[in-house]
Amino acid sequence: MTVDDRFAAGADALRADPALSTFSEVVTGPVTDWATDFSHTAEEWAQDAIGIWDDLRQRCPIAHTERFGGAWLPTRYEDVAAVAYDTEHFSSRAIIASNVRPPRSLAPVGTAPPISSDPPFHHDARTLLLPAFTRTAVSRYEESTRAFCHSLVDALAGRDVVDAAADYAQHVPVRVMADLLGFPPEDGPRFRHFVENALEGIDLPPEERLARSSHLFEYLLVQIRDHLEHPREDLTGHLLQAELYGRRLEPAHVAGTMALLLIAGIDTTWSAIGASLWHLAGHPDDRRRLVAEPELRATAVEEFLRAYAPVTMARLVTEDLTWRGVQMKAEDWVLLSFPAANRDPARFERADEVLVDRQVNRHAAFGLGIHRCVGSHLARMELRVALDVWLDRVPEFTLADPDAVRWSTGQIRGPRTLPVRIG
Template sequence: MTVDDRFAEDHREPRGDAPLQGTRTEPVIGPVSDWTTDFSHMEPEWTADPYPIQDDLRRRCPIAHTGRFGGGWLPTRYEDVAAIAYDTERFSSRSVVMSNFRPPREIAPVGGVPPISSDPPFHHDARKLLLPAFTRTAVAKREAETRALCHELIDALEGRDVVDAARDYAQHIPARVIADMLGFPTDDGPRFREFIENTLEGVNLPPEERIERMDKVFDYLFKQIRDHVAHPRDDLTTYLIEAELYGRKLEPSHVAGTIALLLIAGIDTTWSAIGASLWHLARTPADRERLVAEPELLPTAMEEFLRAYAPVTMARMVKEDMRWGGVDMKADDWVLLSFPAANRDPAQFDRADEVVIDREVNRHAAFGLGIHRCVGSHLARMELRLALEVWLERVPVFELADPAAVHWAPGQVRGPRTLPLRVG
């Protein structure tokens, strides 16, 4: 089979949430009756401010349960989150987005978006393919163009008293960087935003509609892949098309799934981290003024922003019925690994509920724990550091224009979607 045959125009592979033989549940939407027995990460109060809820659960019920999404669990202690993240024998990663649709067990160990959806032993080899593109050395080569982009975005804000730092600044930085890495059109940013919303914020949609939306994502990806087949170039997409595992070229579903992961997760997580950091500085003048005066402190402060406002929560699926941590988990129950909750566990961090921008010991879990720790962490750190560095250099004085106008993304990646700042 040639590369062209693999990516024929009418070629379609089962992928991600698409297999129709998966298990569906009716969506349950509405106010939470009791967070210990009916939690939902999609409800407005969680989206607006999940930390008091997590803190209360950690004290009263460290592993909460819900009947929503067909049944799931929410550990809130660092030790429990870490234990599950490292336990690949009893917990599967075949679907990392908790929704009302469970893909069938047959898609393991690859999953729909490898390697984050992959279980051992396949996971190790799929992840290894990506490592060269995300080393410190490879990422450092992108610093100059990323810094120039940050300046370009701020130039476009000149003359405005109020700017939306999420929509007009934060979202564009990772979108442009990952598009360039993949060799995708850099002006497709609005389309990437739509893909993110469809994938991560539409988890309560009817499964058929969710599948239809995911098809749009993969239709776009296969179009880009076929263009790379016809016109190879030096980028990550061509690399994946030509890569081999076990002496064979990657399956089309593997190539497209990995690109979907890089595109969607690579944008949303960093967009959210940049926005949350700017939100904190806008509402905390003392920290903003100190970082402007002491720019050398930024790398340390950045790690604290990642700890305090970790954007990512990942799901696992229970493999078999078992008793774990004092609760009875059933096969195919979801488990939400809330890295934000783990990062605010007072048993793990001193002054866990405070943002301490000169915190020296900070082994946070913002990039995950275990075998799925974020492969792009060096890239994310570079983007976050430069975004904050350039912003503080160019816009040293800013505040929230209207705290009530700040809106946060619902779901498993949390960051401000609108962030109106008064500047100057």
């Protein structure tokens, strides 16, 4: 078998054999009660998730639904943290809750290591990525990121109303991730398509979701082949040369990690940038303060990450158990809503307020436990630079039509449509 054949086989393995996966009936329709029938794919969730979390935290801190084959939603910080740290009872082999459960045989590696990996494999897979995401390594991309953000603002010249999400926020991590992985920057529109397929098509029939995932891995195979034929120093090249336990990484491991970086590294960051701009467009006092006091922006970035944390991760219950008073069944999903945890008044003072000068801010935007985001330094850099350039170049902007703002559904929450008026 050639190297190319091995990687093609590895990509096929990641799609999960339908005969081994477990499929649940797709349940759609309006939510009847968020405590007993929640759906993070509902439009009401997209538009008012914060209000839903607050309501559930008070009357039903651990919500349940029969959708997706059974799922739970803790909304208190202490409960979210408890699940995140308990790798014995909650597996990470699949982190996107849907109507498809990949086979248990994928553990401990999972489909997208290390985020889908369980101990002890997780530690070693994560260690391979750490050098690429140190502060020093990330700093190499700051100048080019800043220049790219300026070029995006240049392209807005002469327009009174722009879409701050589609015209600005969504482009920044696409370019950074293309540079990091060594992918053609002109493939950006394809990246956005991959993200939507992976994260927003949860209610599609399982066979369609599996078919759509093939497009991503076909693309990754092309990039792997190109790197094998034309070796170069980027993160893809690093993964192809990396060794674990004395041998090169398995093809499925390489392709899965590339998929993780491409999907998670893009949507999470563009959502954080977009949510920050949405806040500033609707809160002129905060906007004016950050324009006048640029030294406060780093603190504001942490507060935006707390208040508008984009990421909810999923776990699978490993065995039937009673947990915090509820009866969980093996293979139930548990959604770890880090955004809900960050809004818990038992953890944060004035949790429902956005304080751009908040000094004590140990938020969970990047997760908790062993799976805390390995790319947090990169995400912070992108968010800080994107806001710096925008505020310096576009100091006056407001929401052009608040009702036209559209937030994403699914486990990554951020504005997809954000019309703002400049000047």
